[in-house]
Amino acid sequence: MLPIDDCVIHVVDDDEAFRRSLVFLLESVGWRVVSHASAEAYLAAGSDATPPAGCLVLDIRMPSMSGLELQERLNASGTLLPIVFITGHGDVELAVQAMKHGACDFLQKPFKDQTLLDAVAAAVRRGAEQRSRAAQRDEAEARLGRLSPRELQVARLVARGLPNKQVARALDISEKTVHVHRQHVMEKTETGSAAELARLMLRADPAALD
Template identity: 65%
Template sequence: MQAATATPVIHVVDDEAPFRRSLVFLLESMGWQAVGHASAEAFLEAAPELPAAGGCLVLDIRMPRLSGLELQRRLKAAQSLFPVLFMTGHGDVDLAVQAMKEGAVDFLQKPFKDQQMLDAVERAIQLSCERHQASRRCQGARELLARLSPRESEVAKQVALGLANKEVARDLGISENTVHVHRQHIMEKTDTGSAAELARLILRADPSGLD
């Protein structure tokens, strides 16, 4: 488990050592923590976590063995919170566009100006903080909903959709009084006071939770 830090962490993945070191130095000059990785495999082996202070991943799009694009796909599949910035060489614009479609937040064509990189990283850090906060809200909502029994979860969804106790009772084949009791327990366990609050909680835990 990575220790908590109050400093944004930027991971630079590039197989060209001199370039990687110079970029790490540039990023550190801004007061950020920068970590260099010689390959996509090295980054995956390190398996860093996104700190609460934010951070991002600066990736070379073309690397031996595992490419930057493939690393991006793996991180996306693992639901990584790291925003990805790509660095591309001449002639890689088509690949960069593909990367943007896959969720990259930006791409810079080498050689780029230092300020271009710093501005892009700043935007990515802000995005990462927003993602981190959203992830924490989602996790908190899931923990509250996990307190419910399977039957309470069924009733909760119906209540969140705006159904009256009588309608919930009919749909689930239980008595209206039982629904009333379940509803009270649901509100207590989830610390919600209305169907609207319950709906927001369910959608925070899962955007498709009321589908």
């Protein structure tokens, strides 16, 4: 889990008194908290643009833009900030919908302080894991991006475990040419074996070897 100082918890709720109580609770255990009176205020603050690690504690029902609408907008922009929804009575169906669209959790009012703290901690951990996977994917894509189209064809077959002779036959090139391409693939991707190359390709795209 990321150090608590590296995280920001965004609280978005139109109920000022309730919002302040959430901020007080989260700050009491060391979280850095930024509060917003509406979804529009959150967006206007630029909080959705490359947000720091942390999570979003979001009221599901608000005037004008609802929590679900904000979630939809964040999903469309690719924002990797995990969401814990706060729901009122009768909002469970909406909360289930939010979970289907990637929310980490939903808490129905009234809830215990520790329940919220546990949900926020779990969301922060999930966000850290998502960011780590995204960073690994980006790094793998960058290494594979060094390959020429032909080298990428060779790489896919090598990563599937095919020997040079079968790669040559599949691509209708000489075995010697495959050997040269294979060396270039290993050098450019900084891998030392077919298994390592396969792991790299799967990090970039889980369906790469289908």
